Amino acid sequence: MIEHLPAKLGLSQQFDCSYLPNRQEQLLVILEPNCYCPDKFELLLAMGFRRSGDQIYRPHCPVCSACQSVRVLATEFTPSKSQKRKLNKANKYFTITYSNAEKADYYPLYCKYIAARHQEGSMYPPDKQQYKSFLFCHWLPITFIELRHKDQLVAVAVTDTMNNALSAIYTFFDPDYEYLSVGTVMILEQIKYAQQQGKHYVYLGYQIDECAKMKYKTQFLPAQKHINNQWLAI
Structure with a gap:
């Protein structure tokens, strides 16, 4: 967990990108329950993840890598x-x-x-x-x-x-x-x-x-x- 991605991951369907025209967006989603706590989430932030509501995700688009965590x-x-x-x-x-x-x-x-x-x-x-x-x-x-x-x-x-x-x-x-x-x-x-x-x-x-x-x-x-x-x- 500290150096590698969790074992349980999900991949969303592709959908229209909210930011760039004519692009498709796809998300890598954390499914491992023990990741959903402040300490583990902080490690995931350092790996480029983010949360929306209760869900932790990271862009994983098929032909685009424009999203970069800052x-x-x-x-x-x-x-x-x-x-x-x-x-x-x-x-x-x-x-x-x-x-x-x-x-x-x-x-x-x-x-x-x-x-x-x-x-x-x-x-x-x-x-x-x-x-x-x-x-x-x-x-x-x-x-x-x-x-x-x-x-x-x-x-x-x-x-x-x-x-x-x-x-x-x-x-x-x-x-x-x-x-x-x-x-x-x-x-x-x-x-x-x-x-x-x-x-x-x-x-x-x-x-x-x-x-x-x-x-x-x-x-x-x-x-x-x-x-x-x-x-x-x-």
């Missing part, structure tokens, strides 16, 4: 001048709070975000069951990093918590505040939280160089990409 070296990270400006500006408006449980105002904010930003995606229209099955997990502790303006919830970063790493699952925010670079601010807050908690890495999910909307993931340096079973500096 992780920030949190212990070495210092925000750039541009990132510091965004943080300083956000600090004038917002406060950061943390929660270990979902709150009632999360789902309305999620709906507003999906309706405004992802009308052409598979998550539209927003659905409560899909929201829960995508974001939440029964076998792993989750930290919800909240951005608030006075009493109003502005953003939530759903963040998996392991011994030595955080994994950024999804961030949704009020599109009315997009001009304050809320998406960038929330990643910076996840990195800051990792530093406060003594975590070595923040996993940002998969980077696809051909997909313009994913390029933000390589702006948080130092960072590494998982390529051919190795972590290489970006």
